[in-house]
Amino acid sequence: xxxVTQTPKFQVLKTGQSMTLQCAQDMNHEYMSWxxxxxxxxxxxxxxxxxxxxxxxxxxxNGYNVSRSxxxxxxxxxxxxxxxxxxxxxxxxxxxxxLDYYNSPLHFGNGTRLTVT
Amino acid sequence: EDKVVQxxxxxxxxxxDTVTLNCSYEVTNFxxxxxxxxxxxxxxxxxxxxxxxxxxxxxxxxxxxDKKELxxxxxxxxxxxxxxAVYLCAETSGTYKxxxxxxxRLKVLA
Numbered sequence: 001x002x003x004v005t006q007t008p009k010f011q012v013l014k015t016g017q018s019m020t021l022q023c024a025q026d027m028n029h030e031y032m033s034w035x036x037x038x039x040x041x042x043x044x045x046x047x048x049x050x051x052x053x054x055x056x057x058x059x060x061x062n063g064y065n066v067s068r069s070x071x072x073x074x075x076x077x078x079x080x081x082x083x084x085x086x087x088x089x090x091x092x093x094x095x096x097x098x099l100d101y102y103n104s105p106l107h108f109g110n111g112t113r114l115t116v117t
Numbered sequence: 118e119d120k121v122v123q124x125x126x127x128x129x130x131x132x133x134d135t136v137t138l139n140c141s142y143e144v145t146n147f148x149x150x151x152x153x154x155x156x157x158x159x160x161x162x163x164x165x166x167x168x169x170x171x172x173x174x175x176x177x178x179x180x181x182x183d184k185k186e187l188x189x190x191x192x193x194x195x196x197x198x199x200x201x202a203v204y205l206c207a208e209t210s211g212t213y214k215x216x217x218x219x220x221x222r223l224k225v226l227a
Contacts, residue, residue, distance in 0.1 A: 033215070042205065042219035043160070050213055058214060090159065092215075102148035102209035103167075108159035 002026050006091050006109035013081040013116045021076040021112050023091030031094040031101050032074040033058070034066065036087040037111075043090065049074055050101065081116045088113050119144040121208050121218035129224045134196050138221045140206035141188040150189050151215070152180055153205040160205055163191070196225045 007022045025032065033048035035058075045058030049068040063085060065077040074093075078085060089112045096104035120143045130136055142150065149167045153160035164173045166182035166189060173180050177196075182189045193200055203220040210216075 031213075035217075040219060043207075043217040045214055045216065048213060056213070059216075094215075099211075101213055103165075105151055105162040105165055106160075106207075106215055107162070110158045 004091055004093055004107055004109035006089075006112050008112060009110070010113050011115070013078075013114065015081060015083060015116060017081050019078055019081065021078075021089055021091075021114070023074045023076065023109060024072050025074075025091075025093040025107075026072065027093065027095065027107070028071060029093035029095050029107075030071065030097045031104075032068065033092050033094075033106070034064070034074070034076045035090045035092065036060065036085075037090060038087050046076065046089075050098075078114075083116045086114060086116045119208065119210055119212070119214070119216045121206060121216055123204075123206055123218035123221050125221060126219070127222040127224070129226065130196055131226050132197055134225075135192065135194045136196060136223060138191040138193075138204050138223070139188060140191070140218060142206075142208045143187065144208050144210045144216075146211035147184065147187075148209045148211065150182055151207045151209070152189070152191050153207070155203045155205055155220070156201075163204075193223075196223075198225050198227050201225045 004025045034046040035043040047066040049055045091109045092106040094104045152163040164180045169184040205220045207217040
């Protein structure tokens with residue numbers, strides 16, 4: 001059982017480049033989300049989705065786009081990378097649905113370490 | 118805006134000690150509080166708490182929620198070096214978001 005799979009594990013970008021971080025889950029989870037983790041800042045929510053075709057902004061959405069065309073995949077796009085986006089990015093999913101989403105814990109992928117120079 | 122505050126920020130203990138980690142929250146429409154352990158990679162789930170006063174227990178770890186005073190504690194008894202990690206708490210409310218605190222870094226010395 002693969003769970004939540006993130007690719008790539010590491011990435012180095014130059015300022016202004018764009019890229020997509022991939023996230024796939026095989027647990028048929030409706031809820032998916034993206035976090036960034038910086039030293040001393042904990043996990044900060046970038047975007048989340050409660051099902052295919054539905055996405056919304058989290059705490060720090062600027063500079064990032066998401067889409068959810070299937071239940072399994074939730075890619076995160078960096079439109080024009082900046083050094084401030086150097087971070088570790090985690091994708092997470094939950095089996096919670098609708099208003100009962102909070103009854104289920106998040107399951108995390110192993111993260112993508114991104115460096116923007 | 119929902120907020121989660123963890124204390125202490127870091128803690129160093131010796132094997133065999135008991136530790137208590139704190140998580141306080143300010144949320145509207147609270148739903149649940151979750152604890153995670155993060156070693157080198159992904160956070161792993163420990164507990165989910167939704168009701169006040171009911172202790173959740175797993176081996177040497179236990180946790181309890183106080184919805185009146187808006188906090189939760191995570192206790193680890195007879196600590197081992199393998200307990201060294203960052204411990205994160207998160208809350209959920211009516212907004213479809215899991216909001217995390219900054220974590221407590223625990224180091225257990227042999």
